[in-house]
Amino acid sequence: MPNPASHEVAARRRDTRRGMLLVAPAALYTLAIFLVPLAVTAAWSLFTRTAGGIDTTPTLANYARFFGESAQLTALWNSLEVSALVTVASVLLGYPLAYAIAFHVPERWQRLALVLSILPFWTSYVVRSYAWLLVLAPNGVVNQALVGLGLVDEPVRIAYTMAGTVLGFAHFFTMLVALTVYASLKRINPRLMLAARDLGAGPVATFLRITLPLSMPGVATGAFLTFVLTVGDYVTPQILGGNTTLVLPQAILLQLGRRADIPMASAMALVLMLVVVAAYLVAGRYMKLERAP
Amino acid sequence: MTGRALPALGWAALIGAFYAFIYLPVAVLMLFSFHDGRVPVPPFEGPTLDWYGRVLANGKLIEATGHSLAVGLLSSAVAVALGFLAAVAFARHRVPMRRTVEAMLVVPLTVSYIIIGLGLLITMNGLGLSKSLLGVGLGHVVINLPLCFLIALSQMGPAEARLEAAARDLGASEAAVLARITLPLAAPALIAGFFLSFTLSWDEFVIAFLLTNFDVTLPVVIWSMLRTGLNPETNAAGTLVFAVSLLLVAIVELLVLRRRGAR
Amino acid sequence: MSRPARLDAEAISKRYGAETALAGISLHVPAGSYVVLLGPSGSGKTTLLSIVGGFTVPSEGRVLIDGEDVTATGPAQRPTATVFQDYALFPHMSVAANVRFGLSMRGVAKAEARRLATEALALVGLAGFGDRPIAALSGGQRQRVALARSLVVEPAILLLDEPLGALDLHLRRQMQDELKALQRTTGRSFVHVTHDQEEAMALADLIVVMNRGRIEDMGPPERVYARPATRFAATFMGESTILEGRVQMATDGRAAVETAEGRLVVGGGAAAGAEVALSIRPERLRLAPGDGAVPVATATVEECVFQGGFVRVRARTAAGAAVLAKVPPEAAPAAGAEVRLFANPSDIVLLSEETQR
Numbered sequence: 001m002p003n004p005a006s007h008e009v010a011a012r013r014r015d016t017r018r019g020m021l022l023v024a025p026a027a028l029y030t031l032a033i034f035l036v037p038l039a040v041t042a043a044w045s046l047f048t049r050t051a052g053g054i055d056t057t058p059t060l061a062n063y064a065r066f067f068g069e070s071a072q073l074t075a076l077w078n079s080l081e082v083s084a085l086v087t088v089a090s091v092l093l094g095y096p097l098a099y100a101i102a103f104h105v106p107e108r109w110q111r112l113a114l115v116l117s118i119l120p121f122w123t124s125y126v127v128r129s130y131a132w133l134l135v136l137a138p139n140g141v142v143n144q145a146l147v148g149l150g151l152v153d154e155p156v157r158i159a160y161t162m163a164g165t166v167l168g169f170a171h172f173f174t175m176l177v178a179l180t181v182y183a184s185l186k187r188i189n190p191r192l193m194l195a196a197r198d199l200g201a202g203p204v205a206t207f208l209r210i211t212l213p214l215s216m217p218g219v220a221t222g223a224f225l226t227f228v229l230t231v232g233d234y235v236t237p238q239i240l241g242g243n244t245t246l247v248l249p250q251a252i253l254l255q256l257g258r259r260a261d262i263p264m265a266s267a268m269a270l271v272l273m274l275v276v277v278a279a280y281l282v283a284g285r286y287m288k289l290e291r292a293p
Numbered sequence: 294m295t296g297r298a299l300p301a302l303g304w305a306a307l308i309g310a311f312y313a314f315i316y317l318p319v320a321v322l323m324l325f326s327f328h329d330g331r332v333p334v335p336p337f338e339g340p341t342l343d344w345y346g347r348v349l350a351n352g353k354l355i356e357a358t359g360h361s362l363a364v365g366l367l368s369s370a371v372a373v374a375l376g377f378l379a380a381v382a383f384a385r386h387r388v389p390m391r392r393t394v395e396a397m398l399v400v401p402l403t404v405s406y407i408i409i410g411l412g413l414l415i416t417m418n419g420l421g422l423s424k425s426l427l428g429v430g431l432g433h434v435v436i437n438l439p440l441c442f443l444i445a446l447s448q449m450g451p452a453e454a455r456l457e458a459a460a461r462d463l464g465a466s467e468a469a470v471l472a473r474i475t476l477p478l479a480a481p482a483l484i485a486g487f488f489l490s491f492t493l494s495w496d497e498f499v500i501a502f503l504l505t506n507f508d509v510t511l512p513v514v515i516w517s518m519l520r521t522g523l524n525p526e527t528n529a530a531g532t533l534v535f536a537v538s539l540l541l542v543a544i545v546e547l548l549v550l551r552r553r554g555a556r
Numbered sequence: 557m558s559r560p561a562r563l564d565a566e567a568i569s570k571r572y573g574a575e576t577a578l579a580g581i582s583l584h585v586p587a588g589s590y591v592v593l594l595g596p597s598g599s600g601k602t603t604l605l606s607i608v609g610g611f612t613v614p615s616e617g618r619v620l621i622d623g624e625d626v627t628a629t630g631p632a633q634r635p636t637a638t639v640f641q642d643y644a645l646f647p648h649m650s651v652a653a654n655v656r657f658g659l660s661m662r663g664v665a666k667a668e669a670r671r672l673a674t675e676a677l678a679l680v681g682l683a684g685f686g687d688r689p690i691a692a693l694s695g696g697q698r699q700r701v702a703l704a705r706s707l708v709v710e711p712a713i714l715l716l717d718e719p720l721g722a723l724d725l726h727l728r729r730q731m732q733d734e735l736k737a738l739q740r741t742t743g744r745s746f747v748h749v750t751h752d753q754e755e756a757m758a759l760a761d762l763i764v765v766m767n768r769g770r771i772e773d774m775g776p777p778e779r780v781y782a783r784p785a786t787r788f789a790a791t792f793m794g795e796s797t798i799l800e801g802r803v804q805m806a807t808d809g810r811a812a813v814e815t816a817e818g819r820l821v822v823g824g825g826a827a828a829g830a831e832v833a834l835s836i837r838p839e840r841l842r843l844a845p846g847d848g849a850v851p852v853a854t855a856t857v858e859e860c861v862f863q864g865g866f867v868r869v870r871a872r873t874a875a876g877a878a879v880l881a882k883v884p885p886e887a888a889p890a891a892g893a894e895v896r897l898f899a900n901p902s903d904i905v906l907l908s909e910e911t912q913r
Binding site for chain 1: 301304305307308311312314315316317318319321322325332333334335374375376378379381382383385386387388389394397398400401403404405406407408409411412413415416419431432434435438442467492495496497498499503511512515516519523527528530531534535538539542
């Protein structure tokens with residue numbers, strides 16, 4: 001009689017073979033088109049651009065230059081500053097919006113309310129940033145209104161400054177944070193809040209002690225995504241930020257453009273990646289990543 | 294009664310203020326696409342359809358739209374197919390080094406498009422391949438695959454697993470189970486994934502910018518239009534893009550809603 | 557495939573890591589019989605069904621259908637069909653398409669498949685339902701579609717996993733009758749899993765009582781009820797009065813047992829000095845002697861519950877043992893009264909401490 005235990009083992013092996021076969025296309029694709037180019041970039045970050053061509057002796061010179069040259073370091077600092085400001089602004093604006101929709105809009109209108117908040121973002125990203133330029137330009141809607149109402153004497157410089165970039169970003173990410181926070185708020189068992197009220201807590205206390213803590217995963221996810229996506233974004237700073245305060249993505253593209261210094265661009269790109277990884281390590285603890293059964 | 298009405302008004306005002314903030318640029322964009330004047334800033338003059346005429350006659354713009362469509366459709370189809378198969382692998386079978394493979398599949402979500410684009414650029418250069426829409430397509434699959442994978446995975450729960458077991462019990466081979474049960478049940482999720490991927494691809498700038506030369510996509514063309522400054526023609530182009538996107542959303546909503554009703 | 561077949565499970569064990577779901581189960585089901593696997597949750601009955609169906613691979617042991625070792629074959633190749641607990645009807649297909657599915661997997665021609673599906677639906681009382689979408693069906697109707705879908709492929713053995721659990725009482729009784737009739741009509745073996753002992757007794761030719769991965773008792777319902785083999789079988793299936801005792805003397809098939817209430821001589825094999833339990837069904841306990849009944853216990857009545865045709869008497873002996881008796885309403889004692897209970901020795905079952913068969 002054949003060893004009965006081998007049936008289980010054989011079944012497991014079949015299962016593994018099927019799993020491998022099915023995951024292979026996606027895995028191989030990601031390996032070839034994402035990880036390999038990433039490794040290639042990392043390798044190039046160790047080369048240097050010389051007058052003649054590319055010197056392939058591995059060196060950390062690019063990184064040294066990056067952290068040594070104040071112009072480059074400023075770009076990194078600007079990126080972090082912008083991203084931090086946008087994250088804070090988006091959370092401060094997005095949370096109340098999510099709360100309002102989740103608890104102060106009738107149930108059957110909530111989906112519509114969400115769809116309405118997402119609708120404007122179906123415009124092309126480039127076009128949307130351009131639209132903000134229109135609104136914030138010296139002769140744009142906002143400034144003409146401010147001057148017309150007599151609130152200021154001269155047009156305020158918003159476009160082509162860091163403030164413009166932050167505003168442009170916050171526009172989109174307020175909506176994103178509102179979505180993640182909304183999802184988190186809806187997941188809270190409504191009976192928990194009733195129980196708190198039943199035990200004597202007022203609306204503010206209920207919010208601070210029950211609702212807010214339980215919605216933190218949504219806040220953390222929204223904040224993480226906001227930070228990570230703004231830090232690597234090129235379009236909004238380039239259109240709205242002007243040329244005086246560059247962020248890291250702009251600096252990277254500069255290296256590619258005029259100077260065609262791919263090694264330097266690669267090194268800077270890797271620094272950008274490290275920032276994202278650091279952000280993930282910090283935020284990972286607070287986020288509850290959804291996993292399918 | 295007024296005690297209740299006031300806070301409610303407050304919330305309504307809050308939501309109203311947010312919507313005003315969110316819609317401001319889009320509203321301005323659309324309004325001034327009809328502006329009869331050189332620069333699309335107040336005061337508003339017109340309306341006129343001249344700029345729309347110019348947009349529709351703009352050969353470069355039309356060509357680029359075609360390119361965006363092709364890249365979007367193809368890359369989304371590939372992302373959905375790969376994501377679906379990978380989801381089945383994780384939801385229904387054993388995958389060696391499960392955590393690592395899953396992490397690898399999901400990581401591109403948070404990686405800046407600059408890094409993805411740069412990596413592809415260097416690699417393609419190294420292989421002697423010139424810039425082309427193919428590179429853009431390849432890059433767009435990278436950014437959309439994680440999403441399609443996660444969306445498909447979220448729809449493959451225990452209820453669906455039981456249906457697959459029932460099919461096997463009735464004599465279906467593994468291939469038949471995949472084609473007759475798994476795929477149809479996952480269809481709404483796959484459609485949503487396809488649509489989301491298409492929108493992201495349609496809208497994507499950096500990778501397209503880095504990897505194209507002469508044959509460009511729509512966002513890249515609009516970008517070069519911006520170089521010339523504020524121009525109502527750009528408004529018109531942007532408004533048209535917006536309208537098309539809205540139309541796509543409406544169509545998919547109807548398709549998905551109709552399917553849900555039939556269940 | 558169309559011939560009813562016997563089912564043999566030999567020394568089936570299933571372990572999940574440190575947990576043992578089934579420990580050395582052996583079962584022999586003659587062709588064309590209705591078998592019920594009865595037990596509480598966690599007893600392993602569903603695991604056993606899953607192994608017979610081919611969805612789970614056993615850690616040890618073999619499954620034979622008509623003498624052929626099918627342990628290594630998957631559910632698609634086995635001559636079994638399963639009716640799942642939640643019916644598992646394909647939501648994206650109509651009723652008829654669901655029923656036809658197994659036939660289409662076997663390459664049956666479309667026209668023939670349609671005809672067979674129509675017949676199967678008529679068999680389960682759903683004639684004309686073919687074009688309906690699954691979402692429009694009630695629970696009872698879905699149940700029947702699941703049955704039709706499994707029966708149309710003419711399995712040698714039909715497996716049912718708690719098929720009536722989601723139905724209300726009235727519907728459940730009705731479906732029990734229909735299931736029994738279907739089994740007789742089709743002549744196939746049915747293996748039915750349930751935790752409902754009334755359902756088990758109503759349907760089974762053979763009851764298999766399971767607990768914690770082992771078989772406690774196995775046999776026709778009448779025998780398992782009247783003479784349960786173990787304490788678990790005595791208390792899970794129906795109710796019993798259990799009296800602890802020690803064997804004083806044992807001869808050829810008879811044992812004298814000393815309990816807190818006195819000495820009883822009953823049939824059954826046990827060694828002298830062994831600790832045993834005596835089980836008596838409530839309807840076998842009487843309040844008056846006569847007809848060969850011997851005194852069994854004296855107890856104080858705690859509660860009498862009127863149940864229509866009889867009164868359920870709950871009492872406690874001086875030693876603390878719980879006594880359950882069913883008496884006609886006229887004979888119901890008052891609460892607090894002291895009563896003497898009698899039973900015929902042939903109705904007293906000797907249970908050993910072993911729980912494994």
